[in-house]
Structures are given as C-alpha cells and as structure tokens.
Amino acid sequence: MASTIYDIAKQAGVSIATVSRVFNQSSSVSERTRKKVMDVAEAVGYHPQAFAQGLASKKNNTIMVVVPVISNYFFMEVLGGVQDKLGELGFDLSIFNVTAGDDLFEQVEHVLKRRWAEGYLFISIHLEDKQWKQLTRYNVPITLVDEHYQEFDSVSVDNVQGAYRATKSLLDKGFRRVAMLSALKSSKPIRDRLVGYKKALSEKGINFCESLIISGESLYRDGFTERGGYEAMIKMLNMDDVPDACFCASDIQAVGALKAMKDMGASMPIIGYDDIELSEYIGLSTIRQPMRDMGFYATQNLVERMKNHDKAISQTIYSPELIHRSSTD
Amino acid sequence: MASTIYDIAKQAGVSIATVSRVFNQSSSVSERTRKKVMDVAEAVGYHPQAFAQGLASKKNNTIMVVVPVISNYFFMEVLGGVQDKLGELGFDLSIFNVTAGDDLFEQVEHVLKRRWAEGYLFISIHLEDKQWKQLTRYNVPITLVDEHYQEFDSVSVDNVQGAYRATKSLLDKGFRRVAMLSALKSSKPIRDRLVGYKKALSEKGINFCESLIISGESLYRDGFTERGGYEAMIKMLNMDDVPDACFCASDIQAVGALKAMKDMGASMPIIGYDDIELSEYIGLSTIRQPMRDMGFYATQNLVERMKNHDKAISQTIYSPELIHRSSTD
DNA sequence: CTGAAAGCGCTTACAG
C-alpha cells in the first residue's frame, strides 16, 4: 500500500500541511523540519501523487502535444525538440493522437475539456479560422506548430516560400517541364506548396499544367509516405511526355520516388522537402524545415505563456532553406 | 469558468451521483434521467475532469510509455503499434522520456511512484535483474518491450538469433572477413548481437577478431545513428585489410555506412538490422524486427493484465526474419 | 433507479 501525506505527517510528527510544503520547495519550512520529513519520506518511498496534486492545485505540470500521428518523420523530429526543452524545464509530456476517421474539431475540443494539461502544443493540426476562434474560449495556453491563427502563438515555416524556392531551383537549372510529386490534395501543406510551385512557374512565364501535379494512390498518412512517392513517380515515368525534373512534397516521398526511378531504370533530378536527417545520407536536395528547432522553440513559447497569460501573441515564421545535394546535380 | 458535476446536477434537477453515473455508462440510470443530464451537459459543454476522476476512482485511463528517446526509428515504429491498439481500446497515452545523464533506475522508480498511469510499457529500458525485481513491489501492470525479465510480461525479439542469421547469410555467400559495424559496446542490443555474430563465425570455424568490431565516435543515441554508421564505415575502409562484408547493428547506421562507401568510392555487401520502412526503398538487406506488431501486441498484453492482475506471465519472443535485398547481392 | 455522504490525497489561504 502506497503511503500518503498523512502517513508521512504522522511518522514525522508534523501536520500534513508541512509535509506538503516540504514537497513544494517554495514555501518556508525550517531546515530541521524539512530534513525530518524527507527522512521519513525516503524511508517509505513516498512521492506526492499526480492526481491529487492536480485536483488540489489545478496544475499538473504536464504539457499535452496533439498530433495527427506520431510515427512520421516530421513529428518525430519536432517531438525531439519538444522533449529537449521539456526535459530542461521539468514538465511532463502527454500525447494525444487525433484519429483520422473522426471529426477533428470534436477531438480537439475533447482534449481541451478534459483539462489534462496546463498547456497544449498542436502540431500540424489544421482547422478553419472560425474553429480556432471557438477554441479561444477555453482560455488555456495553446501554441500552434506548422499552423497559423492570429489569436494563438504559432511557430511555422513558410510553405509557399519553400515550394517556390524548390521549384525555382529546378527552373533555374533550365528545366521546363517541372512536375510536382504531390499527396492528398486537400491537405494544408499540399495546398500551400502548390501555391509556391505555381508562383515559381509563373515568374518564369511557364504555364501551369494540371497534369504535372501527380500523387500516388495510397493515402495512408495523407500520402506522405515512401509508398505514396513511389506510386506517383511510377505514374510520372509512364507519362507520354515524361517531366524533366520533379519537386517532391516531402523527403520521405522522394525516397520512394528514387526507388521508382531505379526500378524503372530512369533518372530525373528531384528535390524534396523537410530535410529529415536521412536526406543528407542519400544525397537528396531539399528544402530544410528546422523541425527540431520548431519543437524546441514552440515549447519554450508555450511555457512562457503558461507563466504569463497576457503576454503578446507571437507568430514565428521560419524561412525554409534550400539545401543542394547530388539529387539535383 | 468550466462547469462541474454540481452545476449539471443542479440544472438537471438530480444528484451529483446521478450525473456521475450518466458519465460512467455502466451504472443503471433511467433513459429519461440520462437524457435530461446529457442535454444539460451538452448545453454547457461539460466533461468530467481527468484529475478528479483519477483521484476518486484510482483510475485514469492512461497508459504510460517509458522510452529512452522518442526520436528514433525503432521507437517510432513501436509507438505506432502502441497507438493503433490504444486507439482501439480508448486509453490515453502518456510518454515518459528517460534522460541519458541521470540514473535510469531512479527515473523509472520515479515514474512508478507518481502513479500517473494504470499500466506501463517499458520500451528498450534495460535494467539489471535485481532492479527489475525491486520494481515488482510496486505491484502495477508493466509490460517490457525489447527486454526480458521473468516476473514481467515481455515482448521481444531474439537479438542473438537475428545477428546470427545476418552474419551467417554473409558467410554463406563465401565472405570470410565479415566485420560488425557496432555502436555503444555496453548497450544491451549490441552485447546480444555480438554474441550472435560470434556464434555464426565459430560455426564456420572462423576466428573472432576484435579489430573487426568497429563503431563510430559519436555516441548520441548510443551510436545508433546515420552518423555513427558513417564514421564506422570510414574507419573500416581505411583499414589495411578492408573487410569483405559487414553486418550493421541497425538499418539507420547502414544508411550512414552506405554513404561512406559512396563518398570513398568503395563498395562492400552490407546487411542491416530492424527493417525500418525505409530499408525496402534503399534496397538494404536486413533482419526484420516486427516493431509495429511488438508495440501492438505489448499494449494488448498490458491491458489484459490491467484487467486481470493474476493472469500468468507471458514472454513473447519474436523470431527475427532475414530480408534479402540488393545490398548483399 | 436514485440520493446523501464519505472519501480519494493533496494545496492553500487564514491564523497564530
């Protein structure tokens, strides 16, 4: 049977308030009392219980991360940054994984209502403005990562800019028929990246051609998978008029695309998006999103807001960086 | 101000016990009463609060996963499986990330003491038998993944066997100087895999040679990184007597090794370990660990134990499978 | 089927 604050209090000959104070550093307790309490606590292996502390203090020292799916390179990297910061600050991490089938907004509201955490980090959760607006009434610290809404702090990367740079880098090399290896068309990153792609084309006076936007059939993880990239590239190589070069919506899709080219004995310059750790090792040119930094900074920002609810809202937008490697040589 | 069970009770004209019952499905409440309560609850957006439920019921519907580091392919895959199962069962997921610098056992005890969860999944947490033994006194459901101790349920893969098969596959092809691209020597997986490697050698009557066990310098994540593999392969290629073939302790290291070979204009058959999703796409031969299944099954097992503390302890050991791809052709 | 009441293990003004 685990011991409670009452057991410790009795054994140490003090009140439960004192025991509580000892475990909450801050308050004043004489060194002698503190030691007495700690000795007893250690002897029986006592530790305050998270529930009870949470109920009584309305704090639980927990940050909740809400993501679409954990097993994805982008989230993995962002989470790495989140953890680095959280470890530093001594907060606990909880993860809520929204499921694909059900209503996203409902799930998000559910998380907020249950009040599991003191602060929430929403990673790649895309809602409509009026839905975000509704969430403001929960009046709880929220930081958005890879999304943007004016009433919450956010940390994101300019997707339009990134896609623009990627596409432009290909056009600058003289390629004219530049395809975009896409994914689920309705997804936010795809929509933004398509805009950047078009922008680069039009700047060069090249007409946009719908048939050059190609995606695979498998829509698991919205198509941001090796398989999605593989399928799309196969399609591309089977076109009557094969594209000259290709901008891939993510590095992981580019990995699949590379395999497809190999299997088909074809070759074409391609550039990815993300710069996952792996890309350096397979020589993939790409657009770098500072994923780890985003997670790190977003967490820091969130904790600051938790301490000061009235601080001005900050929108941090990273500039994506073009990374040249052999895949576009 | 969020509403409580009292507000709902008052507005619905019932007792708080009844409101509580409505939210706990199980108990009997007349359809009329239930509806009345639900209507009010919905109107004000009421939801029971996790803390209070936890305190009162000693349950919190949460499973805690304890891992060394999230941002790692192996854990990511295992976590994917955990999530699949958890979603199905309606449990919440919490993650505790043990930090590298501090005492592992202390951290693990800390997690258990705080009683955050109803069940714990320890992934790749390696302790000594007597330490595991000590944890049994917490008397809480624990399932081990990628580790083994007789008093807890566990799900693991036979590392000795896997390394043996990998090495043997190379020897069977006629290679004699087969190196092992290693990582932190003191880590459990490395120790086990070394045993399998040696076993395969001795079976063929080949002497074990210490100088063929090579690892990189960077020990971030115990050396299980692209960089670790890269550095090790560079060393290998610079040896006076370059090995004929190489068994890599993980796929991710193999990715680095492949790059090193390319950079050095060298080539050598290599086989990895894990079979991360990527491997198929880069043609890496490897030993498959069913990571997703392991996470899935371990979670199921844990939940079963949570429901029945007295069920017999089960040790599930998966057999690693040899996957042939082009890297060993 | 429903209510009154005790209790879960803490925190935190309020006094002293």
Add this chain to the structure above:
DNA sequence: CTGAAAGCGCTTACAG
C-alpha cells in the same frame, strides 16, 4: 515557521 480546516471534482458503497 507551522497547524487546522476547507476545498479541489469526482466515485462509490450504502440505503431506500
């Protein structure tokens, strides 16, 4: 610096 006491928002026998 320390204690008595109220309260956090629920659950759950116990009665009826």
